Amino acid sequence: MSEMTGPASFGRVDTDGTVFVRTPEGERAVGQVSGAEPAEALAIYVRRFENLTVEVDLLEKRLKGGALTPDDARKRIAMVRANVHDAAAVGDLAALEARLDALTPLIEAKNEERKAARAAQNEETRAAKEAMVAEAEKIAAGTDWRGGVNRFRTLLDQWKALPRIDKATDDALWHRFSTARTTYTRRRKHQFAEQSAKRDESRALKEAIVAEATPLAHSTDWGQTSRDFRDLMQRWKAAGPAPREIDDKLWKQFRALQDTFFDARNAAQNEQDEEFRGNQEAKEALLDEYEPQIKPDADLARAKQLYRQMLDRWAEIGKVPRDSMRGLDNRLHKIDQSIKQREEAEWKRTDPQARELATDTARKIQAQIDDLADKASKAEARGDAKKAKELRASIDTYQTWLEQAERAAHDFGA
Template structure:
């Protein structure tokens, strides 16, 4: 931009460094920069103008993009208008003001949009409160005594957070909401009075259960005692809840009686488990010995006899801990399966019908090879080299098949 058309063209500098700017209102003094060249003094105030111009451009962009809207945009334009009107700067200040004035239609549109937005917000608030009233009236007619009171509390907090709408509508909706809340509260109190009576009955039933459990806990028949306590526990659950503070104390008494019985039973079982653990060790040692001597099974009859001897000794040993049963049984099954597999393999090797089938297969391939050999010899004598080659290829294939069949036959014992 040349000096004649740039911001500097709107100012001048006197000899003492005083700088003036020209606007549509005339010329006014903007400041003084002594002891510097006129161009430098002028440039100082031009930079101020450029800063203002940048702010105007930024405001135009933000208002145009919607980043600034409504009252905020109006305040920004008013502030810039005042700032430019009083600015100690050199440049086309009138042009900047004109650019701000050109934003008036945009600002008017945004204000209209703001009014529409407020109307829409008003409608949304009304709809939200109507929804709350509908839900409150539904809760008031229902029987959700636990979650309902919490929901009413949440609805009340949400109602308080919403803005007011027109007074008549707002008062009417609030009256309906408040009435529903009052109805719910009264019905809930009546329900709790009925529930308290039921809790008193439950208290009596649980006290009877405790009395029975005290006698049951003395039994030495732990199976009968455990079954009896299961029945008492089912009755306890079916009795319902006693009053809050009482219910916890009754449960503590009942649980202590159970703990005493099952503790005594567990002490006896611990003694048994010690014996069971010794049995486990003995069975594991016997299994180690059997696995080492029987596996792999190379002689089916010897393996079967050794397995029978092992099984007799294994079954003579007593019970083992519950968590060891599966592992031990798996090892015994593997021994049993190995012996069974050896028996099956021995039968397969001595089965006369299977041996004959294997022999028949070898004989069939031999006969086919002899036939193909004759065909090849005939083709060679007649000079048919192609037929001779095809016969040779077939002979090679059948020879390979016969070798495999012969291996299967060789596996059979005499």
């Protein structure tokens, strides 16, 4: 028989058909095949060895790929090891056991990897849940009564999709999240109940306003009723919103009452404006007549006399159309202001206190000039030309000031 290689080299067949396998512990019988050639008999047990090899290969692959947990891997290795150790197979069984032994450090490495991955996932989950809790607490403290509901629903779905972390931390975070959600729900219900009560109150106030406005709609007391409607509008705005459909209905009623009154008022005022159009023309003519004559800067007394005459005639003419009031009033105001400004300037010019102050200032400056002149004369007498020159220069300066003071006194009528 030729020399065998591969798994078959670890076995032999006795003359009686008994098949043996060689192991580090020695040779042991694994079975007997009668009436077969030795090669055929060995082939049967080699195939069994090859099946064990496939099983070890698969175990290695699953473990390296992370398909097995460390505990499952240990159990599976122990099972395969038992099968290999007592296997009725021919092949390098010791090598298979060595491969199984080599998987133990790999299990530990995979176990550490799983721990690290689990720790990283736990940290990521914890951070995500803490962020969700912080957002939930912020929403609970806020007043977004519509968007907050949807956001809480989304946060809850996201929370459920996350894995659990250690029980103590997970329970504490969930308690905070749940508390925030409950707080928000209670505050929201309270807010809506309060809003509902306010809307009911607003409804009653606006119904009362409509009731008050109803008789005013046909009033012809234009001034007072206009003020009444303005007051009602202020009360309407202050009342706040009623329930939507009711609020719209009440507003249409109130607006219709306002329109009825103001349309009638505008029609009456337009008719009246046409009646007053002649008064407008008369007042424009009056202004055209007096504006060139009233010249306060030239003759204040005459200007005041003409202005009084014009005002008497102005009052006799009567009312003018509304659209001409501003223009006429502006022209009249301009005349009035020119007279008042001139009166103020005249008063300042003749102010006794100011006149006395200007006169006193001139006297003091003159006294200073006289004193300087006396000192200059004495300096010249004793031959001190330099000192005399300085004093004469000072006199020139004071003389300029004196002229200014005298002009001011003259302006005040002194």
